[in-house]
Each structure stands twice: as structure tokens, then as C-alpha cells.
Amino acid sequence: MNSFKKSFSLLLVLMLGLATFLTACSGTDKASTEKSTKSGGSKDQVVELDFWSFWGSEIRKPIIEKIVDDFNKSQNKIHVKYTYLPFGDIWTKELASVAAGNAPDVIINDINTVRQRAQKNQVESLEEFIKKDPGLKDQYFPELWKAVEKDGVPYALPFNTDTRLLFWNKDIFKQAGLDPEQPPKTWDELKEFAKKIDQKNGSRYVRMGFLPRQSINSDIWMLNATGHGYWDYKENKAVVNDPKAVEALQWVRDYEQQYGDKVINSFKAQFGDSQADPFVSGKLGMIVQTATDYTKIRDYAKDMNFGVAPMPEFTPGNGHTMWGGGFVAEIPKGAKHAEASYEFIKYLTGAKAQEYWAVKNFDNVANIEAAKNAGQSSDMSENDKRVYNAAVENLKDTILTPIPLEAPDYINLINPELDKALLGSKKPQKALDDAQKAVEDLVKSSK
């Protein structure tokens, strides 16, 4: 009798333990509870789509939610639900979901890594859908469409992009005796103009003309000089130590060394971001920054007389090549309603939604028609339009740098070498040669 009681209570404990364990491990995935359980076939039921993105700020969330809402109202076959996930986390979460076979239906992801995800089977191919829509690709900027294709097959639809422009403070130009309507056209002119703008108070600079790495990094300078990134996509090899890239890196280092790191750091230390941005507070005469950073000027320096132009050329005639990134709307592998997902991403990247996004966010969108309309929208002020149209115009010189499949983490090998060159511990030529070799070794080892 005693042993019966004991065994029974033990069994009870075991059952309770198992029950706790099972409850803890069950259905915590929101996505799975949102999906309708029926597979193809019944056309009467509404298809529920789970849309993931990282826009959660007070500004961006209402905009994307309105776009989703408009889509839902415009038809009654598909219902989209927007879920916000933090930038960075969202993609590791997506990877886990895809691996578990539980992927979201639509996700916003980085444009320069589309090919990598295609190779790794993380996105659905859009080949079948594009066959029915052969003209779709013409509505996007060609560089962006190139980036979403792998071996001629598209795997995502471009959503937005960005580019960088030279901004200059016309009032400061006047004060320094420069023509306010004439921005520098070459790197050397840039250096000259900047010297005239520099103002010292004792040994400290109270105003500087230009700082090469204030808002962009040395890789942009190298790209502008060479006209390409670190990878030759035609020959499929690394081209890190292009002679012009070495010159560009040397130029940036020399520019910074004429002041010295201490001076630059103590100048920068007076500033921060937003209102405290040096260009916005009128302490920096010129800056090369992302076009959409204009919103800082719009919000915090309404009265600034500023000019906007493409980045100066390395040497006259070398070209205004600029780097762009961006995001795409894609269908993760294993999404259960690929056709409905495709309808939604078509809408997301269609002229109406894109124009709304462009105007409300002041963002460079991928849809050509939307970009044109946004640049003439009555919701934008004159200055807004001036900058926006300059940015759209600059897209013709903007190139993307999709990650090469043979060397996916090549940036981790190149950046430390750039650091060393700019800190002075290695000569630019040696730094880029070492980086070139490191990337070549990586390519060899991944074969």
C-alpha cells in the first residue's frame, strides 16, 4: 500500500513536470497563430499575411501602417498585419523562422545581401510571378533591379535606396570670400575652399571648412575615385588595391593630418547629432552626407541658406560615382501564401504607396514614377523639393555593392586595414595590398 502511494505521487510529480515543460514550449510564436490553417483551394476565405519590418519610430510606424491599411481596404482577398521588430534582431529572428519552416509572409531586408540570401535558400524566387508581369522591372531604377537579381532571376522587389550629396552653407561661403553659388567641383578645390573657411580662436578651431569623415567613411572616397566598389562582378575578383583607391585613401589621410587627430577630435567633441550637428549649427562649412539628412536642416536650421550638389570629382572628368544602399521587400522561403505575398510587395513598391512613403518620410524610393511625383508634390516645400530632386538626379551616378558570394564577410577583412591606414600605422598602399590579399585568401578558402 505504501509503495503504491509513493509511486503514485511520484507519477503525479512527473506528470506535472511534463505538463509544465510542454506548456512552456508550446505556441509562443505569434506568427503561427495568425496564419489561417487552410492551404490552397478555398477562394472565399481571406488570406492573412504576416508582414515584418523594423519601422517602429513615431514617424515611420504610422506611415507604414497607413500603407498597409490602404492595401487592406483596396481589396478583400488579402489581409496584411504589420509586426514591428527591432533593427538587427529582425533578421536573426527571420533566419530562425525560415529554418523552422515558420517564416513570415513578407519582410523588409537589405538590398546588398539579396543574392546571398538567394544562394542560401532563404528567399522565394519571383521568377514565376515576374513572367506574368514582364514590364514590372522597368518601374525601378536599373541599379536597384540589378542588385535583386541573381543569375537573371529576381528574388525581391526594391523598396528604397539612398545616396550622398555635398551640402554647403552659402552664408559661410560669402563670409569667407567664396562665391556662394559655386560649390567645389574637384577634391582639390574642396580642400582650397575649406582652408578659406577655417576660423581659429587662439589654438582651437571655432569653424572648419570640411572634414572628410564627418558623415561618410573612407570607402565612399575610394569608390568615388575608382568608380567601383571592392569587387569586380564581371571578372568575379577582388579589386581592393586599385591605384586610384590608394590615392584616395592617401588623400583622406593627408587631409586629416594637416590638422592632426587631436584637433579634429576636440573640434568634433563640441558637437553631437540633430541640433548639435556641426553643419546644422553653422560650424562646418561643407559636408558630404546622405541626402535624407537634409531633414536635420529642415527641422533645426530652417533659415540656413544652403546649396546642394553632387560630390566633387576626384580629378576633373573622373565622374561623380556615389554609393547607395537600400532595402527590398521579399518573400522568405517557405512563406505559405507566396502569391498573396507577391501581390502585397507589388503594392508596397508600386507608385502610389512609394510616393506616399517618399513624401512623408523624405526617403529615396525605388519606384521611378513615385520619385518623380514626390519631387513635385505639393506637400513638400521648395527647399524639400530642391534637395529631393537633386537626390533623385544623383541616383544615375549611384552604384550599389552587393556582397560577393565568394567572400561574404570581405568587409570585416578590409575595414581593419583602412583603420590602420587612417591611424597611420600602415601606409595606404600596404594596407590595401594586405586587404586585397586577405580577400583573395578568403575566396580561395571558401571554394
Next chain:
Amino acid sequence: MQTEIHKEAGARSKVRKSSKRMTLEQKDGLNGYIFIAPWLIGFLILTAGPMLFSLYSSFTNYDVTSRMDFIGLKNYVRMFTQDDLFWVSLGNTLYYVAISVPLTTIGAVLLAVLLNQGVPGMRLFRTIYYLPAVLSGVGVYLLWMQLLNPDSGLVNTVLSWFGITGPAWLFDPNWTKPALIFMKLWSVGGGMLLYLASLQGVSKSLYEAAEMDGANTFQRFRHITLPMITPVIFFDLVTSFIGGFQVFQEAYVMTQSGTGGPANSLVFFNLHMFNKAFKSFDMGYAMAMSWILFIIVLILTVINLKLAPRWVHYEGDVPK
């Protein structure tokens, strides 16, 4: 008679030869296992299972979503011969462990001894020193990034009062790891509490005897206090070593999503592994890295355990 009782409770007993019955010991043992069954199941499914999967996958080219072909020792060979960052990350991690572990241990012991002096307001000081150990996570790292800002941060400002120009902490490759160690020292409070507790356990009679023999404060500390708390020091040392090798969060947050800081100075082993796993999707390779780390830490812990009898003094032990 015994076999009759056995047949009555037949449904509940294990299947055994009817002539043999479980001894009381065996039955107790079995009950024990049933009690821990929930944890055991969890361990097998959620820890041991994935570990074995990871071991197997380290011999494949697994990338989570598209392939898992057996490639033998290729990952390990690549790690040791073709991955420069592997050696950089190992070096960084060893540097961090070799300096932070002794420093934090010594700091915690000294702090505990100081606080054990019966100074008025000791409780307040104890709370103040322990507070940093309670704070954790990204917020703290962001706070420290502000503090360590080369020109406007508090650290360099205070240094400048003494005429020292502080280095460009998180931007100078030579000072990034010291910055992290500095940050780690700020939270010695956790270890300090441990040592405080063990210090209370040192018998007062030993001190009295030493005083009567004419020992001064330092000699008392060196010959009574320290040996008596060596068991706790040993525990703290072993756990700090293991924890130190796993440093990741600081580097990830403080170098803009894991790029590894200026000139790769903050690329630690776990950060490199994370990048390989989730940026390059080279999961099989990352799993191989994790097993190498396991082996390294295992060897070090065994060395620690083997060296222990030489300096750890347990009360009641027979002296060597």
C-alpha cells in the same frame, strides 16, 4: 511472501526477473531520477541534444537553410590555417581574460577586506559598491560609451584635472580592451559580496592567537585571512575564467553591431563566431569554433583544478 507483495504492486514495478526484486537503495535511486525527470528531459532535449547536433554539424558545411554536407575536418583545418581573424580573436580573448580575471579577483578581495574593517557606514558602502553588479545589459554599455568619449566623457575630464590627457578609449586600438577591463572592474561588487561573506566565516580565535604572537596587520592578512578564503577565491577564479572567455555583449554593443572596433581590437572569440554564424551564415564553421572554445576552457579548468590543492586550503584538511 516477498514475491506475493511484488505481484500485487505489479503495474507500478519495473519489469524484472520475478526472483529478483529491487533493493531499497535501487528504489530510492530510481525515485530520485523520477523527481529530477523534468529537468533531465529539458537538459536532454534543449541542451545535450543541440550540443550533439552542433558537434555533428561542425563536420559539415551547414548554413541553416540550404545545405548540410559532411566535409570532415575541413572546418577545423580552415580555422587554424586560413582564418587570420580566428587567431586575432583568440589573442584578444586571452588578453582580456589574462588581465581582467586577476585584476577583478584581487580588487574584489581587497575591497571585501576593506569593508570588513567595521568602518562606520559599512552597510552604505557595501550597497554602493554592489550596485553596479546589479545593473546589466545594453543600457550600461551605452552609458559607458558616453563616459569613455575621448573629449566630452567624464573619464577623460576627471583625468584632465590631474593633468593627464586621457587616450581615445574606444577609438584607439591600443586602449579599447583596457577600456573594457576598466568597465569590468567597475562591477567588482558582485565578487566582493562573496568574499565578504567568507571573511565573516574566518574564526576570530585565529586572529587573536596571531596577535598574541606579535603578528602585524599585513602578516595577519597574508597568513590567516588569505589562506582561509582560498576556497572562495578558487571558485571565483574558475567561474571568472569560464565567463571571461565568453565575453561578447560589450564588444557587440560598443562596436556598432559587432564590427569589432578599430583595427579589429575588439574582435573576441564569441564575436567572431557570431559574425560567422549570422552574417556569413557559415553555421558549421561557427559550431566548430564553439567546440574549440569548449575544449580550451575545459583544458584551462582542468589545469585550475589540478593546481588547486597547492594553494587552496580547506579547513580541516591535513597539511601537506
